[in-house]
Amino acid sequence: CWEDALHKIIDKKGIDSAFNFIEKAYNSDPDFKQICHDMAHEIGRYVYKSFKKGTDITLSENVTFCEYGFFHGFTESIAGKKNIAQEAQDFCSMVTEKLGSKLFDVKNQCYHGFGHGSVDGSDKSAWGDEIKLIKPGVETCEAVSIDSETLFRCATGVFDSIYIAYIGDKFDISM
Secondary structure, eight states, X not given: OHHHHHHHHHHHHOHHHHHHHHHHHHHHOTTGGGTXXXXXXXXXXXXXXXXXXXXXXXXXXXXXXXXXHHHHHHHHHHTTOTXXXXXXXXXXXXXXXXXXXXXXXXHHHHHHHHHHHHHHTOOGGGTTOHHHHHHHHHHHHHHHOSSHHHHHHHHHHHHHHHHHHHHHTOTTOOO
């Protein structure tokens, strides 16, 4: 029901209202804390659709809510598609332009999100095999990164997802 409510808010009131919704839910319902990151993913997926259409996107510091899940959701939407480098770079440039003066590390967080998204949005046929999960992520990072720092940050997103999968019993992998 949280996801349905979030989708209705995004559709009717926009991104900031959706972030306000998850902030209020996070602060008022202990159960929501467990799914907050995934709800921020939903906002990222929505923004991807708007970005793809060329719609002007208003962003605020709220993109950091719920452990930067917004970036992970956006990048899950783009991961695995052909020729994503320019789209990824354009998105991270837009985010940096809009938020760079307010959020110190936002550019690198954007690229880190591409690492996460490439694993989190992986092909289910790769599940159960860390190498198969990692390989497309590293390839994505090499394609989208603009320098050694963004490559490093993107790659940490890939390996963070593997670590999270180990401790969260995800993707049918275990240590």
